Amino acid sequence: MGHFQRYAMAFAGPAATAGAQFLLSLVLLRVMAPDMFGHFSFLLILSQFSLGIWSALFSAALPVINADRDVQRGSHRMATLFAANLLSTVPAIPLFMSIALAFHMPLTIGLPFAFFVALSLLRLFARTHAYAIGRPARVMVSDVSYSLIVLAGLPVLLLADVPPGPSAALLLSAAALVALVLFGPAYLRLQFAPFPKGLLGRYAAIWKEHSGWSLLGVLTTEATMNAHAYVVTLFAGPSAFAVLAASSLLTRPVTVVMSALGEYERAHMAEQIAQDDAPALGRSINHFRLAMAGIWLLTGVALAVIMIWVPHLVFPPRYALGTLAIGSTLWMAVALVRAMRAPESAMMQGAGEFRPLANASVYSAIFSVVGVAGLLALTTPVWSIGGVLIGELIFGICLWPRAWAWRRAMAARAGEARG
Numbered sequence: 157m158g159h160f161q162r163y164a165m166a167f168a169g170p171a172a173t174a175g176a177q178f179l180l181s182l183v184l185l186r187v188m189a190p191d192m193f194g195h196f197s198f199l200l201i202l203s204q205f206s207l208g209i210w211s212a213l214f215s216a217a218l219p220v221i222n223a224d225r226d227v228q229r230g231s232h233r234m235a236t237l238f239a240a241n242l243l244s245t246v247p248a249i250p251l252f253m254s255i256a257l258a259f260h261m262p263l264t265i266g267l268p269f270a271f272f273v274a275l276s277l278l279r280l281f282a283r284t285h286a287y288a289i290g291r292p293a294r295v296m297v298s299d300v301s302y303s304l305i306v307l308a309g310l311p312v313l314l315l316a317d318v319p320p321g322p323s324a325a326l327l328l329s330a331a332a333l334v335a336l337v338l339f340g341p342a343y344l345r346l347q348f349a350p351f352p353k354g355l356l357g358r359y360a361a362i363w364k365e366h367s368g369w370s371l372l373g374v375l376t377t378e379a380t381m382n383a384h385a386y387v388v389t390l391f392a393g394p395s396a397f398a399v400l401a402a403s404s405l406l407t408r409p410v411t412v413v414m415s416a417l418g419e420y421e422r423a424h425m426a427e428q429i430a431q432d433d434a435p436a437l438g439r440s441i442n443h444f445r446l447a448m449a450g451i452w453l454l455t456g457v458a459l460a461v462i463m464i465w466v467p468h469l470v471f472p473p474r475y476a477l478g479t480l481a482i483g484s485t486l487w488m489a490v491a492l493v494r495a496m497r498a499p500e501s502a503m504m505q506g507a508g509e510f511r512p513l514a515n516a517s518v519y520s521a522i523f524s525v526v527g528v529a530g531l532l533a534l535t536t537p538v539w540s541i542g543g544v545l546i547g548e549l550i551f552g553i554c555l556w557p558r559a560w561a562w563r564r565a566m567a568a569r570a571g572e573a574r575g
Contacts, residue, residue, distance in 0.1 A: 169299025170416035176303035178408055180324065183313050185402060186472055187320045194394030195259045196321060197401040201385050202255060203273045205378050206248060210277045212370035214241045215284035217362055219426040220508045222288040236358040239351040241281045248274045264322035268329045275332035278347065282339045287423040294339055302335035365508070373514035379521035380547035383528040384540045396537045402475055403483025403538065406459045410491040413451045417444055418502045425506035434567040441499040441563075448495035456488055479538050486541040493548040500559035507566075512558040520551035 184193055214237050221233045249270040256266030279298065286294040309327040313320055337344070352358065389397045421444055428437045462470055463484060467477050504513050524547025532540045 169296035170412055170419075172303035173299045174408060174412035176306035178405065179310055180306055180313075180327075181405055182470060183310050184320060184324060185405075187313060190395040190398040190474070191393070192321060194389065194396070194398035194401065195261060196265075196324070198385060198389055198394065198397060199252075199256065199259070199261075199269060201382055202252070203269075203276065205382070206252075206273055207276060207280050208374040208378060209371065210241070210244075210280050211284075212374040213244065213363075214281055216370045216422075216505055216510065217365075217508070218281070218284050219288045219423040219506060221362075222423075223426045223430040232352075232358070233362060235349070235352050236355060236362065237281075238346055238349065239355050240359045241278070242347060243351065243355070245274050245277050248277060261321065264319070265325045268322070268325040272325060272329035272332050275329065275336055279332060279336045279339075282336060282343060282347070284419065284423075285343070286339065287420055288426075292420065294343075298335040298338045301338050302331045305331035305334055370505075370510040370514070373510060373517045376514065376517035376521035377551075380517060380524040380551060381544065383521075383524045383547070384537075384544055387525070387528045387532055388537045388540055391532060392537050399475060399479055400483055400538060400541065402471060403480045403541075404487045406462060406470065406484055407455060407487040407491050409455045409458075410448070410452050410488075410495055414448060414495055414498045417447060418498050421499070421502045422506045425503050426508075429503075429507050429566065432566070432570040434563070434570045437503065437563070437566070441503060444499040444502065445496065448498055452488075452492055452495050455491070459484055459488065479536070483538045483541060486538070486545060490541065490545050490548055493545065493552055497548075497552040497555055500555055504555075504559055504562065507562065509562060512562075513555065516551050516554035516558070519554055520547040523547045523550045 181197075184196060188196065218234070218237060221230050221237065252270035252273050253263070253266040256269060257263070283295045283298065286292065306327060309323070309331075312318060313323055313327070384400060385397060388400060421440055425437060425440055428440065463477070463481055467480070471477070471480055501513065504510070524543050527543025527546040528540045529543070531543050
């Protein structure tokens with residue numbers, strides 16, 4: 157029951173956020189032309205990529221540093237992470253404005269979307285910090301508030317005569333701002349505190365120990381997960397990518413649960429590893445895997461029911477159902493592989509073992525990019541998702557043996573310590 161309650165707490169906020177964003181995507185799918193939907197979806201993928209980079213640079217090391225038994229050293233390193241996180245957020249605004257303009261999107265989309273990304277980066281670190289210090293309720297309040305604001309704006313997008321792109325960007329930025337502020341004055345004072353002396357040198361030590369390998373893992377994992385987005389958009393255009401983005405919508409519950417539980421368990425496993433509690437770590441991994449298997453099965457059943465009986469409840473008639481069915485099936489296969497390796501990924505991150513993750517993702521990225529490009533050259537764009545599946549399989553094949561060996565070594569160390 158304890159694990160169920162913790163998972164419910166960890167999942168409630170992200171589920172609300174993901175549900176709101178899912179409904180937002182469905183609304184935009186109906187009110188936007190395919191090329192605009194493709195471009196906006198690609199911007200969202202880039203924003204998720206930036207969150208992955210932030211997780212590697214700042215969030216991934218946070219639970220490890222928080223679990224440091226040297227309290228003074230941990231406090232200094234935590235202050236360094238806060239300052240580096242804030243300073244590095246500033247370039248995100250001009251960067252995303254430039255990307256939107258390069259897509260020939262108006263400034264009324266680019267500017268609010270850029271602020272949405274910057275605020276989301278700050279909120280990501282706030283969420284990780286709240287989990288690390290054992291206050292998941294703060295994360296839930298922030299996430300639920302974000303989702304309520306997005307949901308409140310959906311009738312305006314769907315029914316009012318407003319430009320969908322600028323309105324959606326403004327809605328997202330407003331929701332992210334409120335969700336960040338709700339972490340409270342005490343947290344905001346920490347985040348916006350004066351920078352410590354020698355910031356770059358102090359962060360360099362964290363980079364060398366944790367963040368460098370973590371960033372390499374994020375970059376190559378991005379190539380594995382979203383190679384289709386970059387290759388298809390570049391060579392087949394935004395309209396072709398819009399179909400791939402639409403076909404992935406109904407598989408999002410798996411990704412949402414994996415992200416939410418992974419973020420929560422990463423901090424929880426870091427504590428178990430710091431305490432050399434191998435049995436508890438094993439139970440966490442097993443519960444995580446069972447939860448992922450369950451949500452994958454439920455998602456698959458819901459997807460089949462919708463595609464067979466009520467497909468136009470979700471997808472506009474202008475999208476070919478046969479292509480959407482192929483894409484959704486391939487995405488479910490990708491989701492299964494990701495779900496089954498998620499516990500080991502969270503464990504290795506909680507242990508600060510970023511190098512094995514980076515090595516696994518390098519190989520998977522190579523196979524994914526080559527697979528996507530090859531399938532796109534040989535067949536229609538929807539089959540390029542198969543290249544992503546190949547990359548995910550390679551990632552698992554490389555990761556599982558290393559993770560299992562690490563667990564055996566930890567159990568042996570814990571046994572020697574008790575003996």
